[in-house]
Amino acid sequence: MSSQSAKVLKNRAMEHGEAKWIQLRAIEWRDPSGKERKWEAADRTTRNGDVDAVAICAIITRPSSEPHILLISQFRPPVAASVIEMPAGLIDAGEEGDDGTRRAALRELEEETGYGTTNEGGQVDVLETSAIMVNDPGLSGANMKLCVVRINLADDAAEPVAKPEEGEFIEKHLVPLKQLYRTLKDFEKKGYAVDARLAHLAVGLELASPQGMFKI
Secondary structure (H helix, E strand, O other): OOHHHOOOOOOOOOOOOOOOOEEEEEEEEEOOOOOEEEEEEEEEOOOOOOOOEEEEEEEEEEOOEEEEEEEEEEEEHHHOEEEEEOOEEEOOOOOOHHHHHHHHHHHHHHHHHOOOOOOOOEEEEEEEEOOOEEOOOOOEOOEEEEEEEEEEEOOOOOOOOOOOOOOOOOEEEEEEHHHHHHHHHHHHHOOOEEOHHHHHHHHHHHHHOOOOOOOO
């Protein structure tokens, strides 16, 4: 079942007070010149602590192959397209601080891809947990942290089975890390949308590589 087979059936403006998961805010602020201004923003209503969500940059290594980055695709109704992105999810109550973020990251990773806390024939290490990062600061106060996860697997380790929640239709993709930029271009040609944060990572890898697409 491909996420690209999903489609939007109706798209309309919501009435005031109808939204369940987000809220609109009217912000009054003063700019550096002293002039008072107004801004409109949208926030999640699901935040339990300081952070809304966690994204996971998961690198899969096996002795006989180059490192791969673990990506997913799923249909995103706001953009009416299946989107290639890193695994991610909301942080639940009780998952505060860096330790809580790491637990959330491994939980979401296992739900969405099967990789995570119970891999057989391998080892899972959280290498980095970022500070709080803002997602789309011109539109929303939504934020997240990023966890970098390394998963070392034996060559004969079985492909794990995802444990999605009801209503989740997620596909996983293992992409050679050095080919991320080119592979995302290929996904675009196949009709997928690409998450901007993932695209930024791909461009950064190309800029850092002497063999990359960009010659600075």
